[in-house]
Structure formats: structure tokens, C-alpha cells
Amino acid sequence: MHTENKDEMRDKILEAALKRFTHYGAAKTTMNEIADDLHCSKASLYYYFPDKKAMHLAVLEKIAEAYFAEMQKVTSHITSAAQALHDIIEVKKGFISKFCRLEIFKIQKDGPSVFLEGVKRAKQIEIGLTTNVIKAGIASGEFKVDNAELTGDLLVQSLMGLRFSVPDHLSNDEELDEATFERVIEKQKLLLDIFIKGMQA
Known part of the structure; x- marks a missing residue:
């Protein structure tokens, strides 16, 4: 179950990043903005991705x-x-x-x-x-x-x-x-x- 929750959260992060990247461009999007969209901390994003390039x-x-x-x-x-x-x-x-x-x-x-x-x-x-x-x-x-x-x-x-x-x-x-x-x-x-x-x- 824990693995499923991790997979779900990773998918949510990717969906939020895709929405931001598609609208504003990847270069102009920050990790803080993606975290704000998801109502989570930036540290939560780094748990799944080491940096923005990996997320990209x-x-x-x-x-x-x-x-x-x-x-x-x-x-x-x-x-x-x-x-x-x-x-x-x-x-x-x-x-x-x-x-x-x-x-x-x-x-x-x-x-x-x-x-x-x-x-x-x-x-x-x-x-x-x-x-x-x-x-x-x-x-x-x-x-x-x-x-x-x-x-x-x-x-x-x-x-x-x-x-x-x-x-x-x-x-x-x-x-x-x-x-x-x-x-x-x-x-x-x-x-x-x-x-x-x-x-x-």
C-alpha cells in the first residue's frame, strides 16, 4: 500500500510539473511553484526527484x-x-x-x-x-x-x-x-x- 501511495504521489508531481511546464515553459518553472500547486513542501519533491532536470x-x-x-x-x-x-x-x-x-x-x-x-x-x-x-x-x-x-x-x-x-x-x-x-x-x-x-x- 505504501508503494502505491508513493507511486500516486510521484504521478501527481509529474502531472503538476507537466501543467506548469506546458503553460509557462520548463525553464521558467520553479520547484517552489510546483510544490505550492500540490500544497506540499519543496522537500517532498526532492524525495522523488533529485532536481528539476530529473523531474523534467x-x-x-x-x-x-x-x-x-x-x-x-x-x-x-x-x-x-x-x-x-x-x-x-x-x-x-x-x-x-x-x-x-x-x-x-x-x-x-x-x-x-x-x-x-x-x-x-x-x-x-x-x-x-x-x-x-x-x-x-x-x-x-x-x-x-x-x-x-x-x-x-x-x-x-x-x-x-x-x-x-x-x-x-x-x-x-x-x-x-x-x-x-x-x-x-x-x-x-x-x-x-x-x-x-x-x-x-
């Missing part, structure tokens, strides 16, 4: 779980592989729009190696899901592809690359403003259409 990482892990659960939904019942690939981009757009203040790219640069390992794992999950969609397209006759794994890897890496090549005024660790983010998404959709046409040829 835990929040991002929680978001990543929800993100891939949503992706899994999109890719589990495929009627059109092409539409499923477009739906993956829409899921990505929705999550990044909602959680743009979480400073994901900044922490990718400054975060500990365990977070960077998490980023690599997340990319592999996305490649795996995309590859499964392509395989479903091959099985239904929608796509004509010799190597689904290679094509899935190339598609995901290419789409991710637009995050860094479209903006002409940002360093790799800066967050995208809304207009630039929309440009990235539109170019991702155009690139995806080119891939889809190539796979249908």
Missing part, C-alpha cells in the same frame, strides 16, 4: 509513453498504409503543438546520457512502427517495396532531418516557433507524398 526528464518520458501509445493506435488497424503514414505525422504534429514548451530539443543537448539513449530508443520505435505500416502496405498490394526495413528507416530519418534543415535561423537545440513548426510539418507531408508515390509505382 520524467515528464518527457511520460509524454513519450502517451505519444507512442497514440502512434500504436494509428498503426494497429490499417485500412490504408498511405493514410496511416499521414496519420503518424498528424499525431506528431498534435503532440509537439501541445507540448512545445517542454524544451525537448534543449534537453536533448544538455540532458544526461540516459536521456540521449531514450531519444535513440524512441527513434527506433518510430522506425519500427513506420516499417510495420510499409509491410502492411506491401501485404495489401498498396506498396511495391523490396526492403521495408530500409525504406522505413530512410523515411523516418528523412522526415526528422527536416526539423534541422527547414529553419535557417535556429541552432539544433532551439525550439521551433509556431510558424517554423508549421513549415516543417508541411514539408514533411510533401516529402511523405513523394515516398508514397515511389512506393506505389
Whole structure:
């Protein structure tokens, strides 16, 4: 029971931190503010997280779980592989729009190696899901592809690359403003259409 209470309190802290980070940004949020929101002492927060960066990482892990659960939904019942690939981009757009203040790219640069390992794992999950969609397209006759794994890897890496090549005024660790983010998404959709046409040829 005590373990359950600890887990519940940890979840409450993460929910409060997520609310603050989403509204004000992670950098502008203090541990005192999160403690005040929860009507607890700052020491209580430090019992669960050694510092704000550790809390920030835990929040991002929680978001990543929800993100891939949503992706899994999109890719589990495929009627059109092409539409499923477009739906993956829409899921990505929705999550990044909602959680743009979480400073994901900044922490990718400054975060500990365990977070960077998490980023690599997340990319592999996305490649795996995309590859499964392509395989479903091959099985239904929608796509004509010799190597689904290679094509899935190339598609995901290419789409991710637009995050860094479209903006002409940002360093790799800066967050995208809304207009630039929309440009990235539109170019991702155009690139995806080119891939889809190539796979249908």
C-alpha cells in the first residue's frame, strides 16, 4: 500500500510539473511553484526527484509513453498504409503543438546520457512502427517495396532531418516557433507524398 501511495504521489508531481511546464515553459518553472500547486513542501519533491532536470526528464518520458501509445493506435488497424503514414505525422504534429514548451530539443543537448539513449530508443520505435505500416502496405498490394526495413528507416530519418534543415535561423537545440513548426510539418507531408508515390509505382 505504501508503494502505491508513493507511486500516486510521484504521478501527481509529474502531472503538476507537466501543467506548469506546458503553460509557462520548463525553464521558467520553479520547484517552489510546483510544490505550492500540490500544497506540499519543496522537500517532498526532492524525495522523488533529485532536481528539476530529473523531474523534467520524467515528464518527457511520460509524454513519450502517451505519444507512442497514440502512434500504436494509428498503426494497429490499417485500412490504408498511405493514410496511416499521414496519420503518424498528424499525431506528431498534435503532440509537439501541445507540448512545445517542454524544451525537448534543449534537453536533448544538455540532458544526461540516459536521456540521449531514450531519444535513440524512441527513434527506433518510430522506425519500427513506420516499417510495420510499409509491410502492411506491401501485404495489401498498396506498396511495391523490396526492403521495408530500409525504406522505413530512410523515411523516418528523412522526415526528422527536416526539423534541422527547414529553419535557417535556429541552432539544433532551439525550439521551433509556431510558424517554423508549421513549415516543417508541411514539408514533411510533401516529402511523405513523394515516398508514397515511389512506393506505389
